[in-house]
Amino acid sequence: QVQLVxxxxxxxxxxxxxxxxxxxxxxxxxxxxxxxxxxxxGKQREFVASITRGTTTxxxxxxxxxxxxxxxxxxxxxxxxxxxxxxxxxxxYFCAAFDYNLWGQGTQVTVSS
Numbered sequence: 084q085v086q087l088v089x090x091x092x093x094x095x096x097x098x099x100x101x102x103x104x105x106x107x108x109x110x111x112x113x114x115x116x117x118x119x120x121x122x123x124x125g126k127q128r129e130f131v132a133s134i135t136r137g138t139t140t141x142x143x144x145x146x147x148x149x150x151x152x153x154x155x156x157x158x159x160x161x162x163x164x165x166x167x168x169x170x171x172x173x174x175x176y177f178c179a180a181f182d183y184n185l186w187g188q189g190t191q192v193t194v195s196s
Contacts, residue, residue, distance in 0.1 A: 087185055
């Protein structure tokens with residue numbers, strides 16, 4: 084069964100860093116636009132970042148300069164390096180394969196002040 088599995092979430096103090104991974108089963112994902120969304124308690128899911136197969140990236144303004152999205156197509160894995168984290172970054176982070184409308188289960192990121 085095709086699926087996406089996130090890992091790497093956790094609890095960190097403000098100013099700290101975390102790295103998220105999204106492992107995709109199936110080589111077909113290497114051709115898909117991939118991305119990260121997040122959902123904070125009581126809020127709608129919001130776009131965070133995306134990356135094409137050709138590694139063109141796009142970010143929401145609030146994370147520019149702090150987050151870096153990348154992918155390793157040989158490993159069918161996408162990453163999100165998050166630096167200088169802020170309490171407002173606290174959310175469940177989901178990875179997605181947009182071409183397949185497929186989502187992972189999410190991983191919790193909590194940033195304490």
